[in-house]
Amino acid sequence: MIFALTSKSRRSSPAARRRATLRHGRSPLAREKTRLVAHFRTVLAELRARDTSHLSPEQRAARAGLIAELQRYARTGRFPRNLDFPGIRMPYFVDAFGTRCAMAYLIESTGETDLVARVARTANNAFIREIEGDAALRAWLDRAGLTAAEAARIQPEYCFESKADACFCNNTGVGNVAVAEATVTAVTSGGTATVKVDVLHGDASVAMVGDTLTNVSNAGNTVGAPVLVPIHEQGAGLAVRLDANGTAEVVCGFDVPKISKQDAINAMLATTSDGEGSACSNYLAKKDAVWGESQCDGSDGGGCALTAGGSGSASPLLLGSLVLAAATFARRRRVARKRKASTQAFTNR
Known part of the structure; x- marks a missing residue:
């Protein structure tokens, strides 16, 4: 509501x-990029540190190639933007501008464009752990030498929009x-x-x-x-x-x-932008720094869909809900139902 x-x-x-x-001098877009780059830096270190002796030579080669691709992806700084879920960090496989998330990028880099298109069409905001039972995805992870937990660790959530954009400018x-x-x-x-x-x-x-x-x-x-x-x-x-x-x-x-x-x-x-973010948002942020805050500041805190060790099975949509306002809590419940329906459609296709 x-x-x-x-x-x-x-x-x-x-x-x-x-x-x-x-505190909020940098735009939400810039701060989100910094957060995501730091996330991928940590994930890359974890992936490289894993014992891969149990993998076949082909799997180890594929895994090494994908780690290098993930590093290139992180360096580009071009990540999906969440325009649909105000105040909630949400995973996107492909955003409205066609920007791929890290997992979509990695899968597509191996030629699996049909798999990327299908996930984007039927479960675009699903967490990896929710769709890891898909046969095509499991087969790709096996060839890539990655576990489902590692794929979930790679997958972040996205926010990006400022409070000015979410509350005023987008309207x-x-x-x-x-x-x-x-x-x-x-x-x-x-x-x-x-x-x-x-x-x-x-x-x-x-x-x-x-x-x-x-x-x-x-x-x-x-x-x-x-x-x-x-x-x-x-x-x-x-x-x-x-x-x-x-x-x-x-x-x-x-x-x-x-x-x-x-x-x-x-x-x-306002028609011209003097920094990252919309010109409307930049104008209001100059009037009061609160307008320049990320719409997700002080809510979820973000994080990964699943930790590398497989913990953190509770949905990030539920984390911190007890301290949120009633309106935000109700919005999250509707988002969860929408995502659950799309995930079921993906897995039951």
């Missing part, structure tokens, strides 16, 4: 803000050319609204003051309510509601600062 909240502001002191800026969209300050004039039974443009910021050619925008989503159901409407080449985007003080309402399950109307407009119109 996603809650529409006007988040409580963190009225921190200037000193506290400076400490937060120093308002990218490529906005204008933002309209508008007033709701009518509400339809389908939940959309008609609004009248009061002030226009950005490209004046896309709309004029006094124009009517129809089928605007997320504008609420109160006639006369003020909203901000991002406008891109395809039309009006998801509206941002404003409270009586002119503060933007934020759709979020995290404790994040408030956004003033002007900062909301500026963030929606």
Whole structure:
């Protein structure tokens, strides 16, 4: 369940803000890359230290080749991005951009493109231990000289998105050319609204003051309510509601600062990135370092799907759930059910 909240502001002191800026000065993307590179460095050391005397010469050669491939993969720094599970570290076999995880990369490097495509299609967010019974995967691991526990150790989870992106920027969209300050004039039974443009910021050619925008989503159901409407080449985007003080309402399950109307407009119109992450996210992070935090900071802590020794059989989706907010816990339960269904479809094909 996603809650529409006007988040409580963190009225921190200037000193506290400076400490937060120093602590979170690097973007979530940069910090996640650092975490993953460190993870692979540790895994590589563990794989190289293993006793492989029981393996055949062919298996030892295949294993050595894959260890070298894993090192090359880690050096590229190009890892999957989790855009679908806010606040949860989640494994991805192949992300929305086609980026392979380490295991998908290793399997594909041996020519098993069909296996990679099948896992990505039917169990893209499964942990290795959940699909290790698949005959094709077991056969590949055997040829590779790897155990299922080692494969699970290689597999990390991903987060990457900042709180700004998860809570605000991804909702308002990218490529906005204008933002309209508008007033709701009518509400339809389908939940959309008609609004009248009061002030226009950005490209004046896309709309004029006094124009009517129809089928605007997320504008609420109160006639006369003020909203901000991002406008891109395809039309009006998801509206941002404003409270009586002119503060933007934020759709979020995290404790994040408030956004003033002007900062909301500026963030929606941000089009260039001066660092890793979206321009919208970078703008808000400069206003308050909390916006630049990873959406997974302070939740799972991340980690691997399974330790090298085979321990840690509890799903990382359950770790730390007792200390999470009710909304996050409910979201995790839905994610677990979705992943379980996809995993069963994969194993029962």
